[in-house]
Structure formats: structure tokens, C-alpha cells
Amino acid sequence: SISTLDPGTALIVIDLQKGILTLPTAHPIADVVRHARALAAAWRRRALPVVLVNVAGGAPGRSEQVSNMRQLPADWTELADDMDVQPQDIRVTKHTWGAFTGTGLTERLRARGVTQVVLAGVATRVTLVGDGVAQADVLAATSGAVGTWTAAAPIGMK
Secondary structure, three states: OOOOOOOOEEEEEEOOEHHHHOOOEOOOHHHHHHHHHHHHHHHHHOOOOEEEEEEOOOOOOOOOOOOOHHHOOOOOOOEOHHHOOOOOOEEEEEOOOOOOOOOOHHHHHHHOOOOEEEEEEEOHHHHHHHHHHHHHHHHHHHHOOOOEEEEOOOEOEO
């Protein structure tokens, strides 16, 4: 277990939004949201960055997946009500699998001196693992730093 956080550690909570929370999950979604909220509260108490990521649609020009966002409920992209969003939280809306592609998240984290991230959320096989690898690659390529990432109690989709 982790007992101390590096001061350069951000929490990134991925895809805990109303539309995704209605999908089947491996564990009760209310527990996932409750744990993510507790993690975010712990980060905020230490004045560490909290990033809340939602997804809105797919990448432009991609045709291998058929998806019709017009058929989704209007609140599909809204974060879960129980996430207790705070004004200082960094909000990111992604249009691809990853939160680092085309969102400016890398630059925002770098500006805050972030060298490590802890990832939490749903759909771990795709988003969490992919974002962890992307974050480490970006840090190494842009700063020469070796960044680390940790998945915190990830819950995979069924």
C-alpha cells in the first residue's frame, strides 16, 4: 500500500460519467464512484492536482467503429453526481481512447510540475492502461524524466 505521495503526483479519474456508469461493470459502480471520490478528496486535502476526464464521441475521421452520439441521452457526458467536482479540478473532455491525445493534458500537468500520476476509473483494459503508457512516454520524450503511473483500484468493464 502507498502511504506517502510524492508532491508531483496527480490523480486522474477517467470516464466516471453518467453514460458509462449505466454499462455493466465487473464491480458495483456505486463502490467505484465512492472510492474515486475518496481518492479525489485525499488529493485535494494535500493540494495535489485532480483531473476529471470524460469522453464525448470518437476521434474525427475514424470509421472502424460505428457510434451515433446523437442517440445518447443529453447527460451522457456529465460526470457522476457523486464525484463532488471542485473549481480547482482540471477538467478534460477526450474524443479518443486516451486522455493525453489532443486534450492539452500533458502541458497542463507539466505546468504544475507533475511527474507521476495515479489513474482511477472504469474500462481499464483500454483507457487506464493506455493512458498510463501514454503518460510515461510523453514524460520521457519531452523532458527526459522517467515518469511513473499507478492504477488505483481499477475496475474493468464486463
